[in-house]
Amino acid sequence: MPRITRWFVKTGIVMLAIALAIGVYQQVPGAWQAGVFPVYLHVLVFGWLTQFVFGIAIWMLPKWSSALPRGREWVNWGIYASLNAGLVLRMVFEPLHDAQLVAWSGTMLVISATLQWLAGISFAWQAWTRVKGR
């Protein structure tokens, strides 16, 4: 299993643990709920499931070439960084934005949206070139 896949899978498992912890938190009576449910949902679906799928796909899809079997490595690391940076920004700033606690939280959500979008589009573009017969 290549190094990039190990990072995707292990970070995905950490995100699953975070999502489950948020799920527990949400059930605490009187806990602050503003903006927490969308964060829970996206940590679960994007941070865990999608991240896990991306990591395994980078490993398992047909080789891009014999010299670069998993495509351009810097693109894969860029996808990893962009996905997680975007998601962490959302985890921090969506509840703050919902509660109107930080003036520039809206701008951070736009940056978060852009980073997550960039991660997915880059993955789709690189994976597309590896979807082929023998």
Added chain:
Amino acid sequence: MPGLSRFAVRVSLVYLGLGLTLGALILANLGVPFAPLIWTLLPAHIEFMFFGWMTQFALGIAFWILPRFPGSHPRGDERWSQASFALLNGGVLIFAGAALLGADGLTLLGRSLEATALAAFVIGNWRRVYSLRAG
């Protein structure tokens, strides 16, 4: 990778791009509002991500890597799987379109097609889930 898997995985990547674009617009609009009606994209975002991308990608890969049968039809009767992907994509597009246009009657059709798609995939591939060692 067989042709049907290539088709399913590539279509799923298109849905990933579409679903993420809708999601990014919704999140950006939450941060800096620019189009109040953008919330109407939410059902299409969810549909594209769950069924168009994730489910279709998983089924496309499963069709490729599940154990094969000896003989001339290693993946069984492929027409079931072909029908499955056609039904799944029809269902996703009909549900997302109906949700966008407010055509509630068609959402039932969309979801029914998706359920039928899964049934077709199960019928076509159930017997491929076996142990290679058991023979």
